[in-house]
Amino acid sequence: MNSQLLDQTLLCPCNSNQSYRICCGRFLDQGDFATNAELLMRSRYTAYTLQRADYLLTTWHTSTRPASLDLTNSPQRWMGLTIKRHEQPYADRAVVEFIARYKINGRAYRLNEISRFVREQGHWFYVDGDILSD
């Protein structure tokens, strides 16, 4: 896998306006666990920007996790994340609606998705999502 390392002092790709080190870097590089679904969503977005397939797979629920994930040749250039909504109606279930912006060959796209998350043994996992059309 061809993952990228990020300067720890740079602003986090998830647009939290915090440094990568104290934002998603805690989860991607230091082994901390996201304490809610929004933090996990942010860290998974950041993992996409850094082609960290390892992190995406370990935070994917076993019921929906792909057997493998190769982001090496993915054409997207990720441009930013906006969290629209984070709801946790039950202790171990949450939804996060977000907009992720990206470019392919210079053309801009946006992905608006409602993602579902579950918590098992204290750890949050991504389950699946519904893509909303504009």
Ligand SMILES: [Zn+2]
């Ligand atoms: Zn972040």
